Amino acid sequence: MFVIPFHNIDPVIFQISSAMSLNWYGISYLAGVVFVMWASDRMASKRPAEFPANVYKNCMFWGMMAIVIGGRLGDVLFYNFDYYMYRPLEIFATWKGGMSFHGGLIGVIIAAVLYARYHKVKFTNFMDVLSVNVPIALMFGRLANFINGELYGRPTDVAWAIPFPKGGNIPRHPSQLYEAMLEGVVLYGVLRLIYKCAHKKSGVTASSFLIGYGLARFVAEYFRDSETLSWFHSNWLSGGQILSVPMIVIGIGLLGFFWRQSKPETRQ
Template identity: 40%
Template structure:
């Protein structure tokens, strides 16, 4: 059995002001995604200023979508009983699937504003997402929350507040798979020109599949338990992602190849 490190969830304390590792994980995730996007900006013909705006749009989408998703998917009854609870974000509560929908809307708005193909912009953003996802899971681990199910595996840990029995460190499994593995897969796949929508489709398939698998080691939400077919809420929300991702990849590879702004500009220059 492994020993839980008991890291103080507060990274910096300045009097009444406390900065938690979880919040820093979000901040570092956004900054790293912004930096990576700047390195690839010319692939979509985006300026450095546009990359900053895109990062802001995505950040707002993650926060608003994540909070709304958590409320609607996991605590809808609480919202009905106390609508103002939705605004008390300091009490915690974010959901990936809601954050994903928030980012999808933010990307659409940005693409519409700058007249960029939505699928191409989605393909540009998709490889950047796993960095933040992985760091967020590390934040969950440090907070000692969202722990795994009971296990006799040598990887088991006793989490504070989760009883005396060892549990799967499911947050670390998710960090490794949804963060490291998914990032490596998407980064490799996106190195070569791909049909518009295919990279976004691979993200949906990859995340949905990996989240579905890791949920088997994660303790279901106490107030929800296991739902339809013995699946958790996270698994039920991930299945449509996989289906939509497969359909999107099939559709993408059936479409005529669409030139990126970078390629279009290069062809125009060569013709001139």
């Protein structure tokens, strides 16, 4: 059996002191948010009647706060409530990792509702454009998970298995890279195509994102050494799969609703 050399990537780019350092994890999240806002503004600029100039760039700070706060609280409440209940100060140690996508999604949706209403932008239009580009940020986030050596896969003997220090030096699936491909590259390509074909049907792209991410995450969880939820345990489904099922169901319902509500697209 061939095994890729031991995972020994340093998550710290450089360190100034014991309390101050620059980490790949934080840089990856920042790069993802910057790309999403820049790419979304470029798409919105082609629809000036519906979007104010720089509407996404102007919400970059609030978007980052929504992701960090929602993602962290999601990890605390969904996966590690017992741990953080006795170590509340560690909730603020975001540089150590521990972010829940589903929590981050809830945070972003709440922030987007408030932001779109304040700027008088149709919420579904706002989320359609944002949803197209979010997979690239997810890809950056999964690469950060790989660099941190966290959220690794199940033990395996495949040729590309990698031993992770936190995983007991056992060869494992590099599931972070699988997720970077499925939730990032593949989902981005699918949503770009959907947006191109149905961008005049407001809400369709955002609904498709819920379905697409839910399916990608559900599949990837079979290779991931998954965590269980703090408040619910299943012998058949992982925590990530349990949280993804409502996404898929809600996404299908919203897709049908928005497809029926939207006027047929007029072809040029």
